[in-house]
Amino acid sequence: MRAAVALAWEFWGRHRWGLAGAAALVAGFAAYTAAAPLTALGATLSTLWFVMALSYVIGVFAYGFEARLEAAESGFPPRLYVLPVPTWLLVGWPMAQGMLAAVAMWLAWDGLVLRPAGVETPAWWVPMLAAVVACAQALVWLPFGVAWLRVGVMALALTALLRSGAYFDDAAVQARALTGVAAGLVPAAFLVARSGVARARRGDNPEWGWFRRPAGGESVAPAGRERAPFASAMAAQTWYEWRLRGRGYVAAVAAVVAVLAAVALFEQPSSRADFGLVFLFVPPLIAAYWGAAAGSPGESIRSTALSTFAATRPLDGRAMVAAKVRALTLAAAATWLVVLAFTAGWVAAADGFERLGRTWEASVERQGRATAVGFCALFAAGLVGGTWRALVANLWVGLAGRTWLVPLQTVVMSLPAVYLFAEGVHWDSDPARRERLLAALPWIVSAAVAVKLLAAGGFVYRDGASRVVGAWAVAAAGLAAALVWLVPPALVPAHGVVLGVVLLLPLARLTAAPRALAWNRHR
Amino acid sequence: MVAVPSEFSGNVIEVAGLTRRFGRKAALADVRLAVPRGGVFGLVGVNGAGKTTLLKHVLGLLRAKAGTVRVFGRDPAADPAGVLGRVGYLSEEPDLPGWMRVRELLRYTRAFYPSWDEAFAEELRAAFGLDPAARVKHLSKGQRARTGLVLALAHRPDLLVLDEPSSGLDPIVRRDILAAVIRTVADEGRTVLFSSHLLHEVERVADRVALIDRGRVVFSGGLDDIKGTHHRLTLRFPGPLAAPPPLAGALAWDGAGAEWAALCSGALDELRGAAAGCGAQVVAHRVPSLDEIFVARVGEKATAPVEG
Numbered sequence: 001m002r003a004a005v006a007l008a009w010e011f012w013g014r015h016r017w018g019l020a021g022a023a024a025l026v027a028g029f030a031a032y033t034a035a036a037p038l039t040a041l042g043a044t045l046s047t048l049w050f051v052m053a054l055s056y057v058i059g060v061f062a063y064g065f066e067a068r069l070e071a072a073e074s075g076f077p078p079r080l081y082v083l084p085v086p087t088w089l090l091v092g093w094p095m096a097q098g099m100l101a102a103v104a105m106w107l108a109w110d111g112l113v114l115r116p117a118g119v120e121t122p123a124w125w126v127p128m129l130a131a132v133v134a135c136a137q138a139l140v141w142l143p144f145g146v147a148w149l150r151v152g153v154m155a156l157a158l159t160a161l162l163r164s165g166a167y168f169d170d171a172a173v174q175a176r177a178l179t180g181v182a183a184g185l186v187p188a189a190f191l192v193a194r195s196g197v198a199r200a201r202r203g204d205n206p207e208w209g210w211f212r213r214p215a216g217g218e219s220v221a222p223a224g225r226e227r228a229p230f231a232s233a234m235a236a237q238t239w240y241e242w243r244l245r246g247r248g249y250v251a252a253v254a255a256v257v258a259v260l261a262a263v264a265l266f267e268q269p270s271s272r273a274d275f276g277l278v279f280l281f282v283p284p285l286i287a288a289y290w291g292a293a294a295g296s297p298g299e300s301i302r303s304t305a306l307s308t309f310a311a312t313r314p315l316d317g318r319a320m321v322a323a324k325v326r327a328l329t330l331a332a333a334a335t336w337l338v339v340l341a342f343t344a345g346w347v348a349a350a351d352g353f354e355r356l357g358r359t360w361e362a363s364v365e366r367q368g369r370a371t372a373v374g375f376c377a378l379f380a381a382g383l384v385g386g387t388w389r390a391l392v393a394n395l396w397v398g399l400a401g402r403t404w405l406v407p408l409q410t411v412v413m414s415l416p417a418v419y420l421f422a423e424g425v426h427w428d429s430d431p432a433r434r435e436r437l438l439a440a441l442p443w444i445v446s447a448a449v450a451v452k453l454l455a456a457g458g459f460v461y462r463d464g465a466s467r468v469v470g471a472w473a474v475a476a477a478g479l480a481a482a483l484v485w486l487v488p489p490a491l492v493p494a495h496g497v498v499l500g501v502v503l504l505l506p507l508a509r510l511t512a513a514p515r516a517l518a519w520n521r522h523r
Numbered sequence: 524m525v526a527v528p529s530e531f532s533g534n535v536i537e538v539a540g541l542t543r544r545f546g547r548k549a550a551l552a553d554v555r556l557a558v559p560r561g562g563v564f565g566l567v568g569v570n571g572a573g574k575t576t577l578l579k580h581v582l583g584l585l586r587a588k589a590g591t592v593r594v595f596g597r598d599p600a601a602d603p604a605g606v607l608g609r610v611g612y613l614s615e616e617p618d619l620p621g622w623m624r625v626r627e628l629l630r631y632t633r634a635f636y637p638s639w640d641e642a643f644a645e646e647l648r649a650a651f652g653l654d655p656a657a658r659v660k661h662l663s664k665g666q667r668a669r670t671g672l673v674l675a676l677a678h679r680p681d682l683l684v685l686d687e688p689s690s691g692l693d694p695i696v697r698r699d700i701l702a703a704v705i706r707t708v709a710d711e712g713r714t715v716l717f718s719s720h721l722l723h724e725v726e727r728v729a730d731r732v733a734l735i736d737r738g739r740v741v742f743s744g745g746l747d748d749i750k751g752t753h754h755r756l757t758l759r760f761p762g763p764l765a766a767p768p769p770l771a772g773a774l775a776w777d778g779a780g781a782e783w784a785a786l787c788s789g790a791l792d793e794l795r796g797a798a799a800g801c802g803a804q805v806v807a808h809r810v811p812s813l814d815e816i817f818v819a820r821v822g823e824k825a826t827a828p829v830e831g
Contacts, residue, residue: 226626229633236634243622299620307618311584314608314635522586522600 003085007093015060019101022053026105030112042425043117050109054102061098062137069154070248072147072207074200075140087198095137095190099130122165124175127182132161134189142196145208148251155259161185163263233315234323241327244299249290249331249391254338256282261346273352279343280383283335287390292406294328294391295398295513297520304401304520311521317514321395325510328391336384374486381479393506396513401520445499452508459511472507479505535560535682535714536581540590543576543738550576552738554590558716558731563704565729565746566718567813569821573738574718578686581716582612594682608636611680613700615687617671621660625653625670629677636678644677651699665696672703683707683715689724697724704728726813736821746813753816754791757784757807758798771797775819786811786819 012019029046032038038046059065067075080090106129110121139154164181168174199205230236257279264275297306313320347353363372397409426433460469480501484494492500536558543551551573558564568574579585580592583599583606592599599606619628629648633639648655651669653662662670668688675683685704689697704715705728719725725732726746733743742749753774763780767773772789783803787794791808798805811819 227630229630233635236631240620240631244620299622307620308584308612308614309618309620312582312607312610312612314604314606314610316602316604319604521603522583 003083004089004093007080007085007090008097011060011094011097018056018060022057022105025049025053026108026112030108033113033116038113038117038425040118043114043119045421046113047109050105050113054105057101057105058098058133058136061094061101061133062140063094064140067140069140069151070148072144072149073205074143074196075150076197076200078200081201087201088194091141091193091197092190095134095193098133098137099186102129102133122171122175124165124178124182127179127186128161128164131182131185131189132158134186134193135161138189138193138196141193141200143200143205145206148255149208151252152255152259155255156262159259159263233313234319234326237313237315237320237323238326238330241324242330244327245290245294245296245324246327246331246334249286249294249328250335250338252290253283253286253335256286257339257342261342269350273347273350273355276343276347276350276352279339279346283332283339283387284383284390287332287387291328291391291394293398294324295395295400295516297399297401297517304398304403306401306517306521317517317521321399321513321517324395324399324513325392329388332384332388332391335387371486374482378482378486389504389506393509396509396516399513399520400516442496442499445496445503449499449502452503456508456511459508459515468510469507472505472510476501476505533560534558535595536716537593538577538580538590541577541580541587541592542589543580543585543587549738551580554735554738554740556733556740556743558714560714561712562730563715563717563728565725565732566716566735567720567722567725567732567817568718568735569720572735572821574735575686576738577735578684578716578718581684582607582610609681611675611678611683613668613671613675613683613685613688615690617667619659619667619670619674621658623659624655625657625659625662626655628659628670628674629655632674633677639678641677643679644673647673647676665692668692668696669699672700676703676707679713680707681713683713685715685717685719687719688717689719689721697721701728722812722814722817732813734817734820741820749816750810750813752790753786753788753811753819754794755784755786755809755811755815756794756798756805757782758801758803759806760801760803768801768803770794770801774816782806786815 029049033043063075063077066077069075076090083090103126106126114121135157136154139150139157142150144150144153164178165174168177230239260275260278260282264272264278267275296304297310298304299307315323347356360372363375367375394409397405423433423437456469460466480498483497483501487497534557536556538554538556541551541554542549554573554577556577566574566577576585580587581594581599583594583603586600587598594606595609597606623631625648629644633641633644651666651673653666653670653673657666659667659670672688675685683704685700688700692700701724704717707713707715715728717725717729729746731744732746732749734741760781760783764783767776767778767783767785770785770787772787772794773785774788775786777784777786785798795805
């Protein structure tokens with residue numbers, strides 16, 4: 001009993017602030033709803049925040065923040081193996097707590113936020129949520145014989161579970177069937193997890209190296225190629241960053257696109273071509289997550305301090321940051337090559353080019369060829385540039401090597417979104433408030449631009465980054481010119497476009513990166 | 524504005540008035556140290572004495588908040604590339620990137636050092652039995668230490684910094700490390716800064732030694748000078764004593780009854796005179812080991828710190 005209390009304390013004590021934050025999010029929305037009920041759309045959109053909090057809670061109870069999902073070994077913390085506790089308790093207790101916490105959160109959200117807003121949810125979601133938590137835990141803790149296999153299996157299994165409702169037409173049948181499936185999955189997940197952790201506990205991690213081994217031959221480490229020396233220290237450092245952070249991003253995007261493609265195969269043939277558009281949004285979406293960790297200087301994305309090995313490279317901070325940016329730029333370019341090639345093949349296979357051609361002709365007819373080409377180029381530049389921006393804009397947070405900066409930055413960057421969301425709730429119902437906001441918008445944007453340029457100027461003055469500033473100015477001028485040409489002045493005036501571009505293109509945070517690294521490297 | 528003429532003064536490292544606090548604890552307190560060019564400089568002290576903190580300042584991994592640190596006349600935190608390009612470093616737990624293969628690690632590291640000697644690197648790799656295709660994370664602790672040693676030596680650094688390099692390693696690896704130290708200083712003008720609490724190793728290879736205790740340099744000087752000013756005297760008193768009498772220069776006592784051994788600091792003649800003044804006869808004298816001096820200096824019976 002005391003062992004169970006101690007194991008529980010590790011979750012609730014260690015992650016008390018995060019779990020309290022998740023509870024506070026639910027309580028905050030519930031209080032807001034009690035005071036002024038949300039619309040059905042508002043409640044549904046707010047559920048995105050809930051999903052983020054729920055993902056965090058599942059991560060906590062799956063030991064997800066200390067596991068390396070891409071590793072072949074079990075993600076269960078080895079430090080717990082030496083405790084004098086049976087494996088069923090090591091596995092079952094976190095599973096029970098994870099399922100209870102997730103279900104309690106959902107019931108609170110459903111009862112206090114969704115239902116008052118008139119959003120009805122099926123009852124089978126509760127057991128299915130428990131099953132999703134248990135399966136996620138089992139997959140994190142199960143040793144796989146090959147690196148990265150877990151990521152693919154998790155993506156497929158969890159997507160299949162989350163989309164399970166779509167496979168039924170009759171609601172009653174759906175409820176009965178999926179409740180039964182969930183009820184069966186929970187004990188199955190426990191047994192799988194128990195078996196996997198028991199195996200890992202006795203050091204019996206599987207090695208599925210058979211596909212690299214010649215038939216009947218011995219398993220040998222690949223000798224690797226003898227390669228020419230790097231041309232320069234910068235080339236070596238770029239390679240290092242590419243291996244550490246760059247190619248993983250390409251693989252992650254490819255895996256997500258592959259899973260989406262697998263899901264799309266179950267769709268009606270007529271709508272399969274539409275998934276081509278969905279694929280195009282995967283790189284920037286994954287980049288938003290990847291970029292948050294890309295600045296992390298260590299081998300693991302969770303490591304904050306620079307390893308001594310990395311810190312003692314005879315390279316100055318600006319060169320180290322430049323290498324990181326180069327590697328991520330390379331990753332963005334490689335990713336888009338892969339995604340574009342796959343999407344083109346997918347659309348061709350789904351006979352989508354004919355429809356795409358008709359859409360293009362209609363667009364040319366409506367807007368003129370030059371404008372249509374301009375919008376297409378802007379759309380493409382927006383996706384590719386947005387991907388790059390998401391990858392590099394927040395490098396400074398990871399490079400600074402202070403764990404407290406991550407939540408601080410998240411909160412600060414979320415504040416405008418929260419404010420806009422609050423304004424959006426009253427957008428139609430309070431015209432006077434809307435007019436006040438629209439009148440203040442130019443001042444708010446101008447103030448933000450001033451703060452950004454002052455901050456960037458400060459960093460450039462202290463560290464020097466004339467090439468970055470030059471490249472930024474060229475990109476900003478080009479983008480602003482294109483937008484001024486394409487966007488009707490009645491919609492957004494030219495000065496508004498320019499201010500928006502200045503805000504959009506990263507400068508202050510990029511120029512802050514070397515200083516952030518120095519703060520970490522020379523403590 | 525980082526160049527100061529310390530290279531012209533013959534010192535590779537100059538530390539002056541360096542103080543560093545972590546919270547309320549002073550990790551370093553007004554440390555002054557000069558490491559001359561050429562030879563092996565041993566930095567000794569118990570765990571937590573401040574050796575690693577001092578070495579991190581030398582490497583620029585910690586910025587001097589009070590006092591100054593100059594390596595080759597430069598501030599290592601302000602000019603890391605200029606300093607680290609001439610330094611080879613090996614720590615107790617070399618945190619090498621585990622995902623790299625040994626061959627990749629050598630190829631990667633080579634790019635940073637124009638002076639990299641590929642033939643020497645290959646010679647060391649072969650001598651240490653390192654498989655170029657092996658991943659670093661699959662190497663044993665001793666093999667990782669050897670890999671780190673190859674990386675630290677192959678560019679023939681002007682300054683080799685070793686932070687507790689042989690702690691927890693088997694005698695074969697420790698021998699390799701000591702051989703590397705000797706080999707490095709065989710090249711004229713190269714310097715080794717060697718931190719350890721394995722004093723017999725330091726004693727074997729060091730020309731100069733500094734003892735750090737609770738963040739302060741207790742003494743610093745040539746190993747011969749230090750040993751020349753410390754003596755272990757065996758004293759015989761006329762009758763049994765419950766405790767040894769006060770003796771000028773005595774750092775530590777050991778014994779019982781009428782015969783006591785004192786580890787003393789000072790000139791031998793003066794110590795003999797002081798012993799006679801206490802009514803004792805010096806029946807034996809020998810030069811103490813560095814280990815004994817260390818224990819006497821930092822043990823509970825040690826006297827107040829003295830700048831050596």
